[in-house]
Structures are given as C-alpha cells and as structure tokens.
Amino acid sequence: MTIPQPEPVLILGGGLMGLTIAHQLAREGKSVQILNRRKEEAAGWAAAGMLAPHAEGLQGPLLRLGQLSQRKIPIWIKQIEAESSIKCELIKSGIVVPFSSEIERDKHPNNAFAKTLNRTELEKEVPGISRTWGTALLFKEDGQIDNRRQLMRALRKACINRGVNIQEGITITNIIHENNILQGIQTKNLSGKIKNISGKKAVLCCGAWSNKIFPRMPIFPVKGQMFSIQGPKFSQKRIIFGPKTYVVPRQDGLIIIGATSEKYAGFEQGLTPNSYNWLLAGLESLLPNAIHLPQMEHWWGYRPCTPDEMPILGTSSIEGLWLATGHHRNGILLAAITSELISKLICEQSLNPEEAQLLGEFHWNRFQPIKR
Numbered sequence: 001m002t003i004p005q006p007e008p009v010l011i012l013g014g015g016l017m018g019l020t021i022a023h024q025l026a027r028e029g030k031s032v033q034i035l036n037r038r039k040e041e042a043a044g045w046a047a048a049g050m051l052a053p054h055a056e057g058l059q060g061p062l063l064r065l066g067q068l069s070q071r072k073i074p075i076w077i078k079q080i081e082a083e084s085s086i087k088c089e090l091i092k093s094g095i096v097v098p099f100s101s102e103i104e105r106d107k108h109p110n111n112a113f114a115k116t117l118n119r120t121e122l123e124k125e126v127p128g129i130s131r132t133w134g135t136a137l138l139f140k141e142d143g144q145i146d147n148r149r150q151l152m153r154a155l156r157k158a159c160i161n162r163g164v165n166i167q168e169g170i171t172i173t174n175i176i177h178e179n180n181i182l183q184g185i186q187t188k189n190l191s192g193k194i195k196n197i198s199g200k201k202a203v204l205c206c207g208a209w210s211n212k213i214f215p216r217m218p219i220f221p222v223k224g225q226m227f228s229i230q231g232p233k234f235s236q237k238r239i240i241f242g243p244k245t246y247v248v249p250r251q252d253g254l255i256i257i258g259a260t261s262e263k264y265a266g267f268e269q270g271l272t273p274n275s276y277n278w279l280l281a282g283l284e285s286l287l288p289n290a291i292h293l294p295q296m297e298h299w300w301g302y303r304p305c306t307p308d309e310m311p312i313l314g315t316s317s318i319e320g321l322w323l324a325t326g327h328h329r330n331g332i333l334l335a336a337i338t339s340e341l342i343s344k345l346i347c348e349q350s351l352n353p354e355e356a357q358l359l360g361e362f363h364w365n366r367f368q369p370i371k372r
C-alpha cells in the first residue's frame, strides 16, 4: 500500500526569499517545492549584504521591521550554518556614515542610534578616509553577511538537506485559480513545454519579476551595478556608507563597492562605463588610495521595488497564495523576519500583536484598497 504524500507548498521563485521561506517551512515539517527560473539572476547573489536598518535611514514601520529582523538574524544564521556546514560570515562590523558638516550629520533620521565621531575618531575607525569628511555617525549595531559567496549557497544546501525539492529552469507563466481559490500554477520549461502543477498553497517570491506573474502588484526593477577590489586582510573593519557609494570590507580583505540605483534601466542587461566611473569616483571620495587596489569582479542585479519602497508581505486576493516580495534594497536584512512571518501564516501559527500589526502595514492592499 502506498501512503499518499502531502501536496507540497509551492515556492514561486528560488532567490533569497524563496530559499529562506522554503527552509523555514521545511523546518516546520512541510513538504516544499521550489520552482525557479535561473538562480544566477537572483538579487540575493548580487547584494552587498549590509544589515543596515539604522545607517540606511529607515523610518516608521520599515525601521521596526528591520530592527525586528536584525534581532532574529543571529539565530537564523546559526540554523542555516548548522544545517549547511557553510559559514555565512555574519559580522557586526558597524557602519560609519561620514558627513562634511555637523549640520548635515545632525539631519540623519537615525542619529539617536549612533555614536558621533569627530575627525580624529573617524580616522581611527576608517584609516585612509578622505579629508572631505570632518565628522561621522557610527552605527555599531549594523553589520553584514557575505551573501554572494556564502549565504545563498548555504541556504540552498540547508534546503536540500531538509528535503526541499528545488527545480531550476522552470518559468512560472500563470497562477491558476477558481473563484479566487488557488488551484495550481502554469509553468514552462527550458524547451518551451507548458505544464500545469496543481497546488493549494503557494508563495510568490519572484523578486523584481513578481508582477509579470501577478500583474496587479506594483513591483518594478531598480538595477544596481557593483564591483569588488582586493585589499590586505583587516585593512578596514567598518562599512562606510557614503552619500553616493558604500564600501563593504569582508574579513579576507575583499571590498565590495556599491551600488548604482537605476530606476529607469528596467531589466537592461550588463555593465555600463558611466556607472563604473560613478562608482569609482564614489570610492575615491571615501578612500582615495583604494582606487589603486586590484579589481576582482563586476556585476549587476535588480532590486524588487514598490512605489513606497517597502515590501509586500502576507495574503493576496487569491486564497492559498501568499506574497513575499518588494524588499528593494533591504532584502538581506529582512529575510529572517520575512521567512518567519510567512511560515507562521502558512502553518496557521498565532502571531503576536506586533507581528500582526506589521503584517497589516506591509499588506499589498495599501496600493489598491480591496477587501481582504
């Protein structure tokens, strides 16, 4: 006698959110299937990995969501590391935001969370910083994860070790529903073969491409180009978050320089000389000597952005379809809380008042007032 297998929860998109939600659901004992078009295109591989709710100047519900996620990250990462045997290089490196004047510094919306640095202290925290900057804020609680080399690989391995079925080369082309109740999805494989997969529960996390499947969702791509240079080990400890460019030093001396924020590039592929020159000028304005360091990699990715630059989390207008997208420039920071909240909804676990309130703030109906 064959025992019927439970129908898996379908994860639509296997980038950062898809992998972390799948992993959390598998930890809860759910059967999970990820359907992903192309892993290399995920913004999860492109990001700088900053965990910067304070330095980025997040405010209101987004700051609260970011802070909540930041508190959960150490345990989240420990689980992923334990289940993948891959270290994710989570470091509370602190982020320095430099300013040319005290007036500018005092306008930062999160300066209450920072230590103020004068020029002498700034030179100590960031050796070699340009003389342009007379003062700074140091956000000691902010930090980083090495997403590009470690976290994404670790999440994938942790998912596989938990029995998550990951299918690559599958494009989701349609959501199938009857009377707004999910019935399944339509997919196309690399040879163009169309196949319907039945399912009563699915999570839409196709990043910047999410509205190609669910056109009523106001998601658009914001392209970001970046590059890396190799410095000596421990040459910099702090992340530097400049007004144009940021500099993220990893522990082995690799330094990530990012990133452009191109709202009108759409899904335009490739690197452009203008963006590279702009990044290089930004690096020079922060760390003049670093422009002579050997360059390692250049890459780009697409941030999933919404009109208010905040994520879309929770239920949709289709019963059985949940949304986890639109994380824009803070997806790495928000992955821990996103996976926990979405998993609680799917597993019908109770939410505490703060979680319920936050889900209300990030519901998609803030863009089109429909009945929930």
Ligand SMILES: Cc1cc2nc3c(=O)[nH]c(=O)nc-3n(C[C@H](O)[C@H](O)[C@H](O)COP(=O)(O)OP(=O)(O)OC[C@H]3O[C@@H](n4cnc5c(N)ncnc54)[C@H](O)[C@@H]3O)c2cc1C
Pocket (backbone or CB within 6 Å): 012, 013, 014, 015, 016, 017, 018, 035, 036, 037, 038, 039, 040, 041, 042, 043, 044, 045, 046, 047, 048, 049, 050, 051, 170, 171, 172, 173, 205, 206, 207, 208, 209, 210, 212, 213, 223, 224, 225, 226, 258, 259, 300, 301, 302, 303, 304, 324, 325, 326, 327, 328, 329, 330, 331, 332, 333, 334
């Ligand atoms: C340059 C850059 C720098 C960033 N820096 C930071 C940072 O420092 N800190 C931070 O917190 N965040 C940062 N981010 C943001 C973060 O990377 C994103 O918010 C996050 O990766 C979004 O995750 P996601 O899973 O929604 O999308 P993605 O990671 O992009 O994954 C989407 C997945 O969906 C798949 N997909 C798309 N369409 C389909 C389809 N029709 N069928 C099947 N699969 C499909 C894609 O193949 C992809 O694998 C940065 C992003 C960029 C681009």
